[in-house]
């Protein structure tokens with residue numbers, strides 16, 4: 001039993017989950033207080049992280065502490081108990097949007113220097129670059145991941161299946177990937193025999209440039225290095241564009257520019273340049289003078305040409321129009337507003353976008369607002385085959401049926417910045433042709449690649465202890481759920497081949513008697529899992545970090561309609577618990593809807609599930625019976641909530657996020673009133689349950705009555721607490737009942 005006081009840290013993040021927090025957290029805090037459990041917020045929002053990192057630019061009353069760093073430290077301690085909501089992993093346009101809003105609010109933080117000129121600007125850019133992209137998750141994820149649909153969620157989805165677009169064999173939708181020159185074809189990997197320190201050096205025409213120096217590697221650590229040939233990429237993109245037009249399919253690029261924050265924006269930028277090639281060629285000088293950066297999306301071009309004299313602007317706009325006319329149709333993010341797939345690198349993120357496409361018969365939206373077959377461009381082949389295999393399966397067998405299909409839970413390797421999460425500071429856009437060498441302390445070259453100017457070279461690292469822990473977690477999950485487990489590892493990929501060696505060493509350290517455990521390539525594993533899924537059978541996917549990300553959106557979206565309904569546990573390697581809410585992101589579209597019509601369709605089911613496991617973890621750790629009881633009753637309440645279909649509706653005028661929280665509070669109070677383990681809590685919550693029940697109609701009228709008109713929350717990246725709280729807690733009756741608990 002721990003001696004520290006029981007506390008749950010609840011992260012305050014961004015966009016829809018942050019809005020939902022204004023409504024849900026006061027309820028949660030009031031309920032848990034009864035059990036002596038404090039729930040404290042930690043601001044890890046994009047705006048919070050910016051302010052924490054630029055303290056020296058702020059007045060004393062504007063300064064805030066670095067909550068992410070604090071939580072990162074905590075995650076390494078046994079007492080860690082963190083409920084983590086999705087946060088923005090910011091692309092440059094998102095980062096700049098947040099900076100602008102904060103500046104307008106009177107925070108004198110610096111602009112993002114696109115092309116830093118002085119040392120001071122370089123240091124500002126470095127700090128911002130640490131805030132951008134996946135800057136939160138790798139810090140908190142000091143453990144591997146266990147994501148699955150809880151039984152109640154799966155049962156509900158089978159009883160009330162969501163809509164699934166039909167598939168036919170003549171669908172023209174497909175995945176298009178490079179056939180050479182990608183990361184997949186160039187990967188080299190090694191396991192360190194001893195602890196060592198390496199440098200990454202570019203040797204070019206006799207000159208040496210240190211790209212990274214003094215990188216410490218542990219014994220048993222796996223490194224992998226690969227490059228993307230830009231020449232091959234550009235040829236491929238041009239070919240894909242030429243192929244899409246006669247096939248009549250949408251041109252759509254699917255990347256992870258947020259998580260792969262160095263490599264993927266560059267790849268995205270090439271796609272922008274290839275699609276709008278005539279414009280970039282003809283107006284190269286103007287774009288240079290304007291400082292256009294295609295890596296930030298075509299939106300950057302459109303924004304920057306606004307500053308041109310009207311005649312020049314009109315000429316460029318005409319050339320852009322011509323590109324649209326002559327090129328293939330582009331997949332749209334918002335056809336009403338003319339926002340295309342190429343506008344912003346973070347609008348289409350592969351983990352969410354590919355499953356959404358597969359759920360919709362392989363189609364995406366075109367410029368007319370109609371759905372159309374799509375060429376999904378995923379340049380690198382490392383994982384693209386998983387989507388093609390799924391599409392092939394749907395073409396052969398028709399759409400999957402959520403009413404009968406099985407499940408694919410995931411055990412994912414991600415602890416201690418494993419794999420791609422550790423690549424950010426070791427990914428480079430190569431400035432000159434030559435050789436990139438990884439040299440150990442003795443100067444021996446461990447890995448080398450021939451490169452050309454513009455190529456992307458990257459190195460990932462994976463420590464041994466997380467791999468061991470991952471194998472153990474896979475066996476534990478297979479045993480507990482009596483489900484076959486498949487390691488999705490491709491023996492033909494250098495990195496995976498190293499991992500297979502380790503899996504073969506670590507698996508025998510566990511009791512695997514009677515368990516069905518396989519190692520298969522991602523494509524074979526997809527097929528294997530899908531063949532089982534249609535028979536209603538479950539198969540655990542045991543994967544690396546990227547597939548963890550992809551599969552925990554893919555299967556949940558197909559199985560239960562959204563990854564928001566996933567239980568997402570990270571057993572921290574030092575004994576603590578990180579409980580993530582759902583497996584999706586922060587749903588920017590939901591905020592737009594809330595601000596324009598006062599309806600928030602964010603589903604907080606992920607938060608309910610995470611909170612229940614967090615309370616259970618705390619209860620066990622501190623032998624706190626009340627916390628255990630709160631956990632048990634919250635789970636029971638969540639089941640009723642699902643059964644009674646209290647998820648937020650998608651459309652204005654019907655139950656939204658706030659109303660859905662009312663029902664959770666009601667059912668939770670009823671379950672606490674029903675139990676006989678703790679008389680004090682029983683009595684306390686009997687009164688609450690009665691008040692909530694008697695006032696149900698009044699509260700719902702107050703909550704739903706607040707819908708239908710635009711909402712002012714005083715900001716996007718940093719809403720004003722008072723306004724946001726007022727908007728998210730519009731029922732005085734409900735607020736008073738909750739306040740009576742505190």
Ligand SMILES: NC(=O)C1=CN([C@@H]2O[C@H](COP(=O)(O)OP(=O)(O)OC[C@H]3O[C@@H](n4cnc5c(N)ncnc54)[C@H](OP(=O)(O)O)[C@@H]3O)[C@@H](O)[C@H]2O)C=CC1
Nearest residue numbers: 086087088089258349352564584585586587589601602603
């Ligand atoms: N763990 C994390 O912190 C993660 C963060 N992100 C970040 O989130 C942002 C948005 O990413 P994006 O790729 O658009 O993915 P999102 O998961 O935010 O959104 C995709 C769609 O999924 C549905 N959805 C997701 N969560 C919920 C929920 N709780 N309730 C109801 N519907 C939900 C919504 O569909 P509909 O609109 O049809 O209702 C939404 O538009 C980015 O900044 C990204 O970096 C992304 C993934 C994970």
Ligand SMILES: O=C(O)CCC(=O)C(=O)O
Nearest residue numbers: 089134137258259549583
């Ligand atoms: O870390 C990120 O940026 C995204 C994480 C994500 O999408 C996930 O964990 O599913």
Ligand SMILES: [Mg+2]
Nearest residue numbers: 351549553583
């Ligand atoms: Mg994801």
